[in-house]
Amino acid sequence: MKPALTLAALFATTASLAIAAPAQAKAGDPVKVSDNLTIDPIIEGVLRYEHVDQDDLNLDADALTIRVRAGAEVTTNGLSLLAEAEGTLAIIDNYNDTIPGNNGFLGAEPYSVVADPQNVELNRLQLSYKASGSAVTIGRQRIVHDAARFVGNVGWRQNEQTFDAIRGETKVGPVALDLAYSISQRTIFGIDSPNEFFDGNFILANGGFDIKPVKVKAFAYLLDYDTRLAFSSQTYGFLAKGALPLAEGFNLDFLASYANQQDYKLNPVSYSADYINAELGVSVMGFGLKGGYEELGSDDGVAAFQTPLATLHAFNGWADLFLTTPAAGLRDYYGGLSKKFGNAGPLKGLNAQVIYHKFESDFGSVDYGQEWDASLGFAVKGYPILLKYANYDAKNFGTDTEKFWLQVAFKY
Template identity: 65%
Template sequence: MNKFALLCAASTAFVSAPALAQAGPYEIGENTTLDPIIEGTLRYESVSQPDTAADDADALTFRIRSGAEFKTGGLFLLAEAEATLAIIDDYNDTIPGNGVEPYSVVADPDNIELNRLAIGYSAKGTTVTLGRQAINLDDQRFVGAVAWRQNEQTFDAARVQTKIGPVSLDGTYSFSQRTIFGVDSPNEHFDGNIYLVNGGFDLSSVKVKAFAYLIDYDTRLAYSSQTYGVRAAGAVPLGGSTKLNYVLSYAKQSDYGDNPIDYSADYIGAEAGLGFGAFGIKGGYELLGSDDGVAAFQTPLATLHKFNGFADLFLSTPANGLQDYYGGASYKIGDMGPLKGLAAGVTYHKFESDEGGMNYGDEIDATLAFKVGKVGLLAKYANYNAKEWATDTEKFWFQASFSY
């Protein structure tokens, strides 16, 4: 498909989205439905790194996912294709960014692939899913679908989820991690034996989870690891419209499988926030520890863009580890004429090493989101000020998206 045809397709999709979004699953028989899937995102992203040899990047990409989910009784079958094409291609999409193109990296390569293909059965609080699927566990700090990037991360896996009263259990075996890097990348998938176990209690005021994530890659051996941890999240009403939200996490990680590095490192996550009606503030601390600067705590299955700054300078934890001190504020402005659900937020990060006393720098991130009709619009900004790590980086995004 050429770029003129893509622009026409994108325009048609966005014009049609409001009408499509009014529909739902279609009944095609007794206790049988067919639910079409149409989802699109048109995004502009710019990257400036003035202290490097790379030229400023400008990327305008359009991604569409299409498919359907068939359900009859408890049986379901889901198939979904995904295509990402560049309209403006002034960016380095040679993942993971080897400098073949003269621009800074934007991790949204041209790509056409089978995103999800799964069959399963659900009954009495238990769901079994076999095939290529997206997996999001808790806040996606350790396992996620990387939904921010145009190409979604999925897994070829068998997964069982069950819930009995307040108790939930979630277990997955995967033999292939299908990455965001696209079918033309040598890192399109990482094979091996991946075991994901997550379970706990969902009480009225707190959710407590324990987890074990074991990754034994066939290649990428330095990222093979075993991680065991606990997580608690909840909200405490303080009267009126005020409440205290909190998340506390601890995990221990060490080498696993054929990892040639013998190491052990800690993870600590602590966040607290206050909500006053439409206004919210939060503060937090995250540690991805280091074992004497030899190796650090890594999360290679995570939705990494959600953590440690939108500029994505810490997708792989430095060997000396990472400490992230952060605070932010948000405000739900509400409807303003045709702009529905207007909301804004800003977050500040201060980054330091775990070992060696290094000052990595700081970053400020900002977002503005709203809807016009059924189309969601989002503007984002990130400015990373480098000290003893990486390079000054400024990024801006504007995107429009719809789903059906």
């Protein structure tokens, strides 16, 4: 199907969903079965069109996918059992879904990558107990630390990343601790992929304190992969962030983070690399302006700082050219402008943002190019709608890439 026809079909689908909605679609409250027993149904999904145009490929990618998650959480006296299935259907399948030999092609499909393969899987199955500000969870679960820079659920992609793990969390006053041990990273690539999961021994520790207006965290991530040995690493670092009110309706936002990463266990390469992130922003009258610098360092071009458990789409450009850090490392100089417009007729919560990135290597002075990203979001009758665009201009790395997304989400 041609992109224009695809867009028209998706706009029609989006509009029909919004117009047909009899009332605002919200996540319902848990159903009370008795004084000590509740059932919380889970029904949510995303319908998304994604178009990818890359200069080095003859065939642009067009993907129209819908993802649905369904399940329930049963809770009694602080004890909860949650079960959730996840399914993704490719309505238009003109894209490389990262599964070798899929759709009759030998090897990779001759399109740009859209990492949303058709898939049906058990997304979460967990048993939890919560009491007095503490919680213990065992089973297949979602784990997100802070902004998901080091550990996340890859929430942008249709298939979610989860972990087979045991996790303990506690909070005492301003102090919070989060410790997890995982034996399997359940990836976004689906049950038909050889990369459906990566097993190993993963220790994920995160803790700190909140003393307004500053939050300070320390973290340690020890990743011992069974097969993905080049990503076995030990990372130790800290994060500080907060917001300072300078005047009524005028805030100064700040973030500073540092970490060091070294090889761990059976990693065949010996290396040491640093991570640095510094960001300042101001917000006033619905406008937000920010600027920052992020460095994923390199050890003299031998190996670079990697974040294999992160929600990578949220960082270093939406075109996703740096999901794996190049061996020469990455420096990202970025700035962004955002605006919250509020409600505009039937469009609720209208917001927009533009972000610019300038990329270069940490070692060897390589110009990686630049990227512009933009998004527009709003809700119609409770259905969140998002338009996104990314334009990566390559220099001495990668290839010129344009991406466009249009999606509508629903949750009951």
